[in-house]
Amino acid sequence: MKRIINFSAGPATLPLTVLQQVQEELLDWRGSGMSVMEMSHRDKEFMSIAAEAEKDLREVAGIPANYKVLFMQGGATAQFSLIPLNLLRGKAGADYVLTGDWGKKAAKECGKYGKANVAASSESEKFTKVPDRASWKLDPDAAYVHITTNETIHGVQFQDTPDTGGVPLVADMSSDILSRPIDISKFGLIYGGAQKNIGPAGVTIVIVRDDLIGQAAAMTPGVFDYKAVADNESMLNTPACFSWYVSGLVFKWIKNEGGLAAIGARNQRKSSLLYDYIDAQDFYKNPVAKKDRSWMNVPFTLPNPELDAEFLKGAKAASLSGLKGHRAVGGMRASLYNAMTEAGVATLVDYMKEFVRTRG
């Protein structure tokens, strides 16, 4: 078996031990005589998988009892619509703080159901920073304030949770969920697709404070009403069973690794290894303000885009995959999600040095 070192932005690398366990259990899940893919979601086997995943997620992330955990479908992109539908609660609109393209998309969807007020944006600076909190023009009557804690394309991450007073904070955490400890009680709602830090695509995790649900707009599709989803334990209809199951194994893996404190410390070391190298030379460049640099996605450019293809070709030969940057930014992007090892990042840095030595 030969496995590449996978820097893909998503779907992304998963812990090898989790994949091995999936393989072991694939044909006969723990004596059930069937694969998780073949189980009815109403059977006691799957019910136990689902309940255990939620219990482990609550433990790992420190989710307070007054928050619901929903295992939904449609990805973060569906949540761009479902959040205003469920959380506007008769209010005129919501505030959006834009630090990249994902936040822009979220605001655009909100605009279909209410007013999406851009309270702050770093677009004029090409999304290379988080706008200073003092410059945000928040509306005290907004239904919520939406942020993207980690902008996957631009590599910009909130390093602190902003205070939004009494207005609930809603966060797209698709690409940094479970990457380090956070205080869930500072948020009204957190959401993210599984396919970056959690598991296979298919499941979208929504963690929502229970007083915010139950007032969905009348036009909200029934299957996407958070209250109905919560009341039916995310089984209003057939959930993404297999993705839910693998996500559960990843929650256990996080526990075994020492929890989010240990995972977070490792993620910081991984990203520092790469940023410290980038800052110590002048061939590769990362444009993001140092204080707002992402631990998860590190975009970097070469001095000349004509070198990109050669860089990627050599990377592939060294088993380094998924490094091509997003077209909006160009250059390269290394995604360093939880399952990326420190050795993997070290191999990348060695390759970058070697490339400068031979081509720089």
Ligand SMILES: *Cc1c(COP(=O)(O)O)cnc(C)c1O
């Ligand atoms: C990947 C990503 C999305 C889109 O997720 P889907 O699950 O594909 O809809 C949204 N927001 C952020 C921050 C992302 O990284």
